[in-house]
Amino acid sequence: xxxxxxxxxxxxxxxxxxxxxxxxxxxxxxxxxxxxxxxxxxxxxxxxxxxxxxxxxxxxxxxxxxxxxxxxxxxxxxxxxxxxxxxxxxxxxxxxxxxxxxxxxxxxxxxxxxxxxxxxxxxxxxxxxxxxxxxxxxxxxxx
Numbered sequence: 001x002x003x004x005x006x007x008x009x010x011x012x013x014x015x016x017x018x019x020x021x022x023x024x025x026x027x028x029x030x031x032x033x034x035x036x037x038x039x040x041x042x043x044x045x046x047x048x049x050x051x052x053x054x055x056x057x058x059x060x061x062x063x064x065x066x067x068x069x070x071x072x073x074x075x076x077x078x079x080x081x082x083x084x085x086x087x088x089x090x091x092x093x094x095x096x097x098x099x100x101x102x103x104x105x106x107x108x109x110x111x112x113x114x115x116x117x118x119x120x121x122x123x124x125x126x127x128x129x130x131x132x133x134x135x136x137x138x139x140x141x142x143x
Contacts, residue, residue, distance in 0.1 A: 061129045074125040078112040084128060085110070088135045097142050098135060099123055 085095045085106070092106040099106070100123060101116075108114040116124060130138070 058129050058134075074121050076109075076116060076121055076124065078110050081106070081124065082110045088130065088132055090135060090139075094139055095127075098127055098130075098138055 085092065088095070090098070091103075092110075093103040096103045096106045099120070101120065105114070105116075109116055127135075
C-alpha cells in the first residue's frame, strides 16, 4: 500500500503542472500574437522610411535650385510644360489643380500666348520632379 504522503504529493504535483501548463499556453499564444504585431509594425516602418526617403529626394531636387541662398533662374518653355503634362497623362484641369491655377492658364501657357508669373514658375519646376503615381496621389489629396 502506497504511502499517503507520497500519493498526496504526486497528486499535488500533477495538478500544479496542469495549472501551470494552462497558464503557459495562454502566454505562448499572446507572445506569438505580439511577435506578429511587431513584425507588421516593422514592415510599416520600413515602408514609411522608403516613402520618406523618396520625399527627401524630391525636396532635395527642389532645393537644389538654390545655391548659397541665391536662387537659380528656372526657365519656362511652353513645349516643356506640354510634354510634362503628357508624360504624366494629366488633363489641363488636373495639371492646373496641381499647379494651383486654372485649366485655361495651362492652355495659355502651353500655347505660348501668356507666361506664368514669377511666383508660379517655382511651383511648375517642382512639378517636374513628380512621377505619375505621385502626381495621382497629390490629385487625390486635393479632391
